[in-house]
Amino acid sequence: MTQNHSPVWFCGVMLIAIPVMMPIGVLLYSFLIPIESTPQSLDIFDHIRQTVLPIYLYNTLSLMGIVGITTTIIGVSTAWITVNYTFPLSKILTPSLVLPLAAPAYVVGYVYADLLEYAGPIQTYFRIMFDLEGIDYFPSIRSLGGAAFVISLALYPYVYLLARASFIQQSKSLHEAARVLGANEKKIFWRVALPVSRPAIAGGIALVLMETVADYGVVEHFGVPTFTVGIFRTWYAMGEHTAALQLAGWLFIIVALLVITEQFARKGQYFNPLSGNKRGKRKKLKGLSALFAMSICLIPVIFGFFVPLIILIKHTISVGDPLIGKNFSVLLYNSFYVASLAAFLCTVASLWLSYSQRLQNNFLTNIGIRISTLGYAIPGMILAIGVLIPLSFFDRSLSQFLQKYIDDFSGLLITGSVAVLIFVYIARFLTAAYNSSQMGISTVHYNLDAAARSLGATPQQVLKKIHIPLLRPAILSGFLLVFIDVLKELPATLILRPFNFETLATRVYRLASDERLSEASTAAISIILLSLVPIFLILLNDLRKDNN
Structure with a gap:
């Protein structure tokens, strides 16, 4: 196809990259040359x-290690079992294993903290x-x-x-070649399937690991001092923006190493032999083997989705939010408004990014797109505090300029508004929409195009x-994915939301922090039910593929 050389498309790509470039630039600069630094x-x-930096580093890396190992064991084992074997409930469990994605980790964490703490119902029952x-x-x-357990389930x-x-x-x-050479199912998994995958x-x-590093709700509620907890505490409780930016710089280094490691780990994907041929029939398991396979697949779904869901439904029916009615509708409206926008x-x-790449598939355009879609790897808290510094400076300058020409003008126009929140949401979640549109295009x-x-x-x-x-x-899939991600986002919303602006996520956080899980x-149940929409769409799409 003939390339389009109009600069408009490339300029648009670079403008879209600004929400990501700005906080990254501020963080790197402040990490090397502290902004607004004073001797104090x-x-x-x-x-x-x-004092606390080694603790933040140890807890963050330990949490990443435990969650990484646990999710690998659960995810790989259940994937292998559902692909190669049939057993009781296998048709139901195969799609159901995706359901925990609908429950934010902090919601699951609040439920299990209330359920399993010393004064909770389970420990109380056993003591009696x-x-x-x-x-x-x-x-x-x-x-x-405990934090690793909850995050792994989610x-x-x-x-x-x-x-x-x-x-x-x-x-x-x-697999057939391995069987001819005398390999059993165990050897095929370890020596063929696992290396190829x-x-x-x-x-x-x-x-x-990126989601683990970015988590704030679970680690804060469980009292685990990680980088996100330290950044939030330093920024708000201590009011030390320079120190918070320095901590954010350390966290950004961890994220950057993760991204680089992931790119190297993916290098072999284009050389792994794939097949469009139909796979052989899945082996039917019986007796204890079937029971074991069913248990392996059932346990994550029960504890990762159904237990939190049932407990939340029970609390909602028995107590519920006292704001139910007009005030709760404001929460729903705020959440829908920012998520939809x-x-x-x-x-x-x-x-724009996908079509620009189609028209101008060159080095500069690809670099701009790569930067634009880097935000998903960066924790929302880093993006939030990285954006606040330059936008606050711009907002103050704009306010001083307008005061010269407008009588009785006071206040800031951008900082503390929904616009800043949307700005960070775009930087954080653009990747989800881009991946969807890019696969489609x-x-x-x-x-x-040529015709x-x-x-x-x-x-x-x-x-x-x-x-x-076409x-x-x-487009609808990308829209829904971003909508749900924004609905569940907590750290960036806590930092950047305007005064008296509550969403479902901040409402859950505020009440659960006061140990008011029932309210x-x-x-919480509203977030989960809304998050189930894209999950069901994914499952329906998989069912259509299976039928075809």
Whole structure:
């Protein structure tokens, strides 16, 4: 296809990259040359570095290690079992293993903290039944291990989905060749299937670790001091922005290393032999083997989705949010408003990026797109504090300028508004919309573009009349994914939300932080039910593929 050399498309790509470039630039600059540094602020960071920085680093890396290992074991084992075997409930459990994605990790964490703490119903029941009053035999749920347990339950589907897709696509001839050489099922898994699926599994683990690093709700509630907790505490409780930016710089280094490691781990994906041939029939398990396979697949779904859901429904029915009615509708409206606006803008930006790459597939355009879609790897808290510094400076300058020409003008226009929140949401979640639109546009043959251009259509007309109608499913999918991600986002919303602006996520956080889970349950169940929409769409799409 003939390349389009108009600078408009490339300029648009670079403008879309600004929400990501700005916070990254501020963080790197402040990490090397502290912004607004004073002897007092530098002394505070030196104190932090000597006292709590090693603790933040140890807890963050330990949490990443435990969650990474746990999600790999759960995700890979369930993917292998569902792809290669049939057993009781296998048709139901195969799609159900994705359901924990609908429950935010912090919601699951609030439920299990209330359920398993010392004064919770389970420990209370055992102390009464076995006369253990005053004796604490149970490990504390509010610990590093407890936080890792909760986050693993919420995030293992990332590994499961990518590992399962890789196992399904693997060439049938590889497994047959291994069987001819005398390999049993165990050897085929360890020596053939697992090495071939390494890039896909590495991609899933990378996503899990990025989400783990970015988590704030679980680690804060469980009392685990990680970098996100330290940044929030330093920024708000201590009011030391310089020290908070320095901590954010350390966290950004960890994220950058994760991204680089993930890219190296994926290097072999184009050389792994895949097959379009139908896989052989799955082996039917019986007896104890069937029971074991069913248990392996059932346990993550029960504890990762159904237990939190049932407890939240119980709390909602028995107590619920006292704001139910007009005030709660304001929460729903605020959440829908920011999620819909951010999803719409991300969808438009993703179409621009995908079509720009189609028209101008060159080095500079690809670099701009790479930067634009880097935000998903960066924790929302880093993006939030990285954006606040330059926008605050710009806002103050704009306010001073307007005061010269407008009588009685006061206040800031941008900082503390919904606009800043949307700005960060676009930077954080544009990747989800872009991946969807890019996969869709890659299936549209270039001959359609060439035929339209030969009839005198401009690139804009080709996009409007050909690509957008063909990409409606992909566009809708990207819109829904961003909508749900924004709905569940907590750290960036806590930092950047305007005064008296509550969303479902911040409502859950505020009530659960006060140990009022029964009241927080209504907002939590609303988030889960809304998050189930894209999950069901994904499952329906998989069912159609299976039927075809």
